Structure formats: structure tokens, C-alpha cells
Amino acid sequence: MRAFAYQRAATPAAAAEAFVRTPGARFIAGGTNLLDLMKLEIETPSHLIDVNGLGFDKIEATPDGGLRIGALVSNTDLAADPRVRQDYGVLSRALLAGASGQLRNKATTAGNLLQRTRCPYFYDTNQPCNKRVPGSGCSAIGGVNRQHAVIGSSSACIATHPSDMAVAMRVLDATVETVRADGTARVIPIADFHRLPGDTPHLDTVLEPGEPIGHESWSGNLDGGKPENAVQQTDLLYAGANRLTGVRLALLDLPEGNAMRAPGEAPGLMALEMAMDEMAEKLKLDPVQFRIINDIKVDPAKRERRFSQRQLVQCLRTGAERFGWSARKARPGQVRDGRWLVGMGVAVAFRNNMVMKSGARVKLDRQGKVTVDTDMTDIGTGSYTIIAQTAAEMMGLDVKDVIVRLGDSDYPVSAGSGGQWGANSSTAGVYAACVKLREAVSRQLGLDPETTEFSGGQVSAGGKSLPLRQAAEAGELVAEDMMEYGDLAKKFQQSTFGAHFVEVGVDVDTGETRIRRMLAVCAAGRILNPKSARSQVIGAMTMGVGAALMEELAVDQRAGIFVNHDLAGYEVPVHADIPHQEVIFLDETDPLSSPMKAKGVGELGLCGVGAAIANAIYNATGARVRDYPITLDKLLSKLPGQS
Secondary structure, three states, X not given: OOOOEEEEOOOHHHHHHHHHHOOOEEEEOOOOOHHHHHHOOOOOOOEEEXXXXXXXXXXXXXXXXXXXXXXXXXXXXXXXXXXXXXXOHHHHHHHHHHOOHXXXXXXXXXXXXXXXXXXXXXXXXXXXXXXXXXOOOEOOOOOOOOOOOOOOOEOOEOOOOOOHHHHHHHHOOOEEEEEOOOOOEEEEEHHHHEOOOOOOOOOOEOOOOOOOEEEEEEEEEOOOOOOOOOOHHHHHOOOOOXXXXXXXXXXXXXXXXXXXXXXXXXXXXXXXXHHHHHHHHHOOOOHHHHHHHOOOOEOOOOOOOEEOOOOHHHHHHHHHHHHXXXXXXXXXXXXXXXXEEEEEEEEEEEEEOOOOOEEEEEEEOOOOOEEEEEOOOOOOOOHHHHHHHHHHHHHOOOHHHEEEEEOOOOOOOOOOOOOOOHHHHHXXXXXXXXXXXXXXXXXXXXXXXXOOEEEOOEEEEOOEEEEHHHHHOOOOEEEEEEEOOOOHHHHOEOEEEEEEEEEEEEEOOOOOEEEEEEEEEEEOEEOOOHHHHHHHHHHHHHHHHHHHHOOOOOEEOOOOEEOOOOOOOOOOOOHHHOOEXXXXXXXXXXXXXXXXXEOOOOOOOOOOHHHHHHHHHHHHHOOOOOXXXXXXXXXXXXXXXXX
């Protein structure tokens, strides 16, 4: 048995907090099954949290004449309770038949339901067992199996569940109640509580997947400044009944800290997605499969609010196939290419899809050209292009017949650039203005606005087809409108998703890290312009390389200044640092996001890149560095063969 720390929890909140804050922790009550597994090192918790004093040891009558049995009621007390013996005799007899008196004195109700199989191959760590090590095989199928299952089994596992009490509970149509972190209860019929093995025999029950998640963000700023909200993706990204997130701010006598690109998720995922890889390794699961298992389709804290679109699983599967993930070696340090240790890493990309109120004015002149006025900006992201595309599509014109004018405060107020909301929101405002212009054109030409079609510079309805420019012969037509979103954010969670795959080489002698190839798979609604969107994503991927490997501010703590405050001292990636980058956009539209059915994508390309690189370095070397950037001094001493 491996060494462990022991703690006795005084309250349920204290138990939950200790569990979240302590990697490798397990709860212990009776311990009759857990201690056996620890002796054989099938379970290797680093920390045990004793929950026996939490008060869940009562048997209470319910208003409908039933019984409510606490999770910590001992098997002895449950079997001996007069109400159980009189009204639920099958339960009492099952408990008395199930174990010795000494074990019944310690074993609890919840522990009885959650105990692991007694399959001898599960307990023999020299034998393959899918329930113990997923994907390793089932020794029982080809071995001695007289005491194994003949129904309810699968090609992956034929083990039986050892609980006699569970059988009695099933006869009595019992239910199991669990409580989430937000206080809401989940009631599970006992018939549905235990899983059949299928392809995932290591999952014994239908308890919500995912260990409790704890993520705190610490950042510094001037007095009155805002903290870095690096935990927002942790609130939404994975399933799990319990999570603890928090944001803390330290006051520093340094220049102001403010948003740059993908504030919140970009640094937050550098921690979360590294932790996901570490958990996958502990569970002996493939990192891609572990993320897929923990996918969720609703807001974990507000389960009535579903995602408008969520194709995270498709991103992971598409990327794994395209990148050749099946060739990755699960054991680190196994692939060499000359002096280079080679490894692959993956991380999920996540960025919330914010939509902002945005307006535009559109004008049709006598030449049949349309002018769009909006105070939107183009900071090199392609706003001119996609706004022209939107107006051309709406008015049935070529892009060359659309004039776009931006950046003047006399124009209608737009969403502006930032937060990857600019493209979707600004084009939605242009869409709304064009709808009004189409109505004005139809009325001017004596056509029905409900049936009018705009195509090839012509306006058609009811068998008539007229030139668009004819509507402005008497003078310029002008329309202005704004797109607003009401309570959309309250009804639906809107987010963008992706998966980053990275291959690195690490010099076995010097620790130099080189990116060999990168792949981003993005699900971000309708892609308005694939060429400019790809440029956005590969630029963001390049920024992720800088964050992972080189970008760092050095602080002179005496003077309170950044020493490397120019590009001579602040290192960023150059062309020689960046290999082939591939971007795949999933075929997706999101009609709930906006009339454009689009979302933002520019900042999604940055989110998760750093963790994918860190995970690839670990796969290449076996060296886990949790302190970014991963520079030579942090890596060198951990390389194979280095002291």
C-alpha cells in the first residue's frame, strides 16, 4: 500500500472543498472495499477524506410510507432496523447473507452499492482487465469463468457486481438520490443506477462523469483594475456534478493589466487542459477519449439551458483521425527521430460566443451600387470584406458593386472589434439594414416584399423582373437598422469549440523544443470567409506557440517595472519557429446565434494551444512542466538521462 494523508471532514462543504483542492483524494467511510484495493495498488489515493461524521447515518420514514436510508447507514443497522425487517424483509435477508458480521458493522449503504467487482482477474494486477485498465483486454473471457456473467455482459467484460443488497433494492424499486454542487437533486431509479459493461466496463454506475473540478485564477493589477477571469471555461466545458471556481486579484505597483486576445479562456485553458491530460493518464485513458467521455450538452450549473450548438466531440474525432493520433504512444519518451524526442499533444479549444448590438446604414444609388456605412473597425481582420459580402448577398449584387465605409463616428454605432464578436455582430447589423432596404426597393418597384427575390442585379416577384438600380431612379434609397438580441443569452449558452493537435520534437541533449506540425479543428458556426478566418486561426496558433515556449515578462521588483518592455527583449515566434499549420472548419451553422448563423473564430484559435504543446512535450520526454513558458532551464534537468 502506498503512503497517504488522512483527514476527517467536519461538514459536507469541508469534505467537498478538501476533495476539490487535493489531487488524488478519495472519500472513505467503512473502507471495506477501498482498503483492499489500496493494498493491491489497484487504487492509489494520495489523500483519504473520512466522511463518517457528516450525519448521513439515519433511517427516516417518508410521507408516502417508505423509508429514506442515509448513505452512511451501516449494513448491520439497516438489516436490524425493525421497519426494514417487517416491511422490507428481502432487503434485511440480502444484507445478512452478504458478508460477515464484522464487515456489516463497517460497510455502509452507499459503499455497498458502489463496491467494485470481485472478479479475480480484476484483483490480479498482472492480468489484463478492462475494468481496471480500459483497453487492456478481459482475461476472464478466455480464463476460468464459471462464476462470471452469462447475461448482461459484453465482449469487453463478463464480471458480475457483488452487491446482494442492490438486487433487493431492485426488487423493491428503490431510488438513489444525489445532490449536485448547486443544491439541486438528481433521483436515479436503482434499475438505472448500475451500467452494463458495453465498451466502457470501467464505468460502473451512471453517476455523472468527471471528478469535482477546482480552478482558481490569481492575477495582479492596479487598484481599481479587473482580474483575469481565467475560470469561465471551467464552468462550462466538462460534465461533473461538483466544481469550485474562483477569481482572486492582487494589487500590484506595476503598469495596468488589460485584455489582449482571448482574455480568460486563453490562459485558463493552459491550466485546465494540462490537468485533463494528467487525469487521463491517472485513469489510463486516452486523452481524446477522456475528453469525449466528459462531454456535456447543457450548462452544468443551469441544466435547463442548453448549448445552441456544441460539436466538441466532432472536433476531437475529426482532428484525431486527420492528425494520425492513433500512432501516438501512450507511454512518454518512446519515439525518437535522431537526436529528437518526439511527442503528440491535444487540448480542447473553447471561447464563449458573445453577440453585441450593432447598427448600419445602407444606400442604393442610381448606378445600382450599394454603400454601407457603419462605425465598425477593420484592424486587419477582414471586416471590409465580410461586410461587403453580406450586403452583396442580401441585395443580389457582385461584391464589386458594394462600397463599405467604416470607422467614422457619424455612422451608426457598431459592435466594434474585440472578443471575437466583431464579424458576427457587425454583419448581423448590416443584414438588418439590408432587410429594410429590400422592403423599400420592393415598395418602390410595386412588388410584394414577402415574395421579392434579389439576384444578379435584378429584383423579381410575381413574374416581373426589374433592374435593382431602377428603384433609385427618382433618388437615393436609404435604410438604417440595428440588430439586438434580447434575452437570447438567458435561454441558450453560446460558445465556440475546437481541438488543437500538436507534434513537437525535443532535443535529448539541449532541451530545445521545436514545433513539428499543428492542426486546429474549429466548430464556430457559419464561416463567413474561409480565407480570412484561416488567417485569423493560424495567427492565433502562432501566438499560442509564443505563450507556451517563450513569452515572459521579467519584473524588476525594486523599481516595479517590466525590464523586457520591447521586442528586443520580449521574445515572440518568428517564421522559423512555425511549421506547417492546418485548419479545419466543421460544416456548422448556428441559427440561434444571429441571422448570419455565424460565430466568432479569431480567438478560438489561440485557446488551448499552449496546453497542447505542454502535453506534447510531456508525451515526448516524460517531463511535466507546469510553469509557462516551458523554457530550457525548466525542462533540461527533467529529460531522460539528465541528473
